[in-house]
Amino acid sequence: MAKRSAPEVNAGSMADIAFLLLIFFLVTTTIETDKGLNSKLPPIEEEPQDPPPVKQKNIFLVLINGGNQLFVEDDKMELVDLREEAIAFLDNGGGQGKETCEYCQGANDPESSDNPVKAIISLQNDRETDYGMYIAVRNELTAAYNFLRNREAERLFGTSFSKMEEDFNSPDYDGNKAQLEENIKVIREMFPMKLSEAEPKKRN
C-alpha cells in the first residue's frame, strides 16, 4: 500500500482571518484616559466644632462665581495670573520667631502668609459654576504646589518631586524605596497641600 500523504491545508486565507480580527480589535480599542487630579475629601463632622483659629492673612481666598469669573481676595483676576499669585502667597514666609520659614524665597510680606505649613487656600464656588472652570482653577493651584515642591526637592535631593513620586509608584525602580518615601514625606511636610473647599453657595 502506498503511503497516502495528508493533503496540505491551504493557508492562503489566513491573512484574511487575521485582518478580520485585527480590524475588530482596532475598532474596539479605546486608549483609556485614566489621568487626573488627585484629591482627598474631608470626613463629615458629626457635630460642628469650632474650627481652630486661623489668622486671616494665612488664608488665600479663591472664589469662582456663577458666571465663571475668578476672584482672589475679592479682586477679579485672570486665570493665567493665578498660579503666580498662589506661589507668591505660599512662598511668602512672613512669619517671625518660631514661625519663620527657612526655605521660603518669597517677599516676606507681613501682610501675607506666615509659613507654608500654616497657609491655607480656600476654594469656593457657586452652584452655577462650570466644572471645566473649576478644574482649570484647581489645576493652577496644584501647579503652584508642584512648582514649590519641585524646587525644594531639587535643592535638597537633586531631583524633582514629580520624578520622585513617579519612581515611587514605578515597580521598576531599583533604588532605595524606603529612603525615597522618607524624602517624599519631607517635601510634603514643607509644603502641605491645604486646599479647603466650602460647600457651594446657593444662588440668591
Added chain:
Amino acid sequence: MSKFKKKKSGDLPAISTASLPDIVFMLLFFFMVATVMRDTTLMIENELPYADQVEKLQKKDLIMYIYAGKPSERYQGQFGTESRVQLNDKFANISDIQQFILEERESKREELQDKLTTALKIDEETNMGMVSDIKYELRRAEAYRVNYTTKTGEASQNLK
C-alpha cells in the same frame, strides 16, 4: 551576445506574501494586549476638561467610576437635557451613589478596601452644584480618595 541578452529578460519575480499573515498577527497581538474593553456604555456626553498637573491612576481594579453629564442625544427625549449621574450601565440618582460605593467596596478583597479610589468622569459643562452633591455623597460613604479624571492639555482650553 545572445548569452548576455538572455539574462536581462524575465519578468519581475512575484513578491512572496507568505509572511503577510505573520505581520498581521503581530499587529493583532499588539492590539489584543493593549486593548481595554469598555465595560460601560456611556449614555451621557462625557467631554472631560483639560489639566496639565495630572497624575496617573495606578491599578485599574481599585478604581470606581462615576460618570456625570448631559444625557446623549438619543436619550434626551426620555431623560431631558439636565445633567445626570451614570453608575455602571444606567442612569442613577445622586442618592444611589452611597449604595453603589458600598457594593463596589464589598466586591473587593478586604485588605484592598481602603485603597479604593473614585474616579470622577464629569463632563466639563456640568454645574458644580451637581459635583458638590456627588462629593457630599462620597464623603457620606467614606470614600475619601477621589480623582478628577481629565484630559492632558492646557487648562486654559476649558474656558470657552
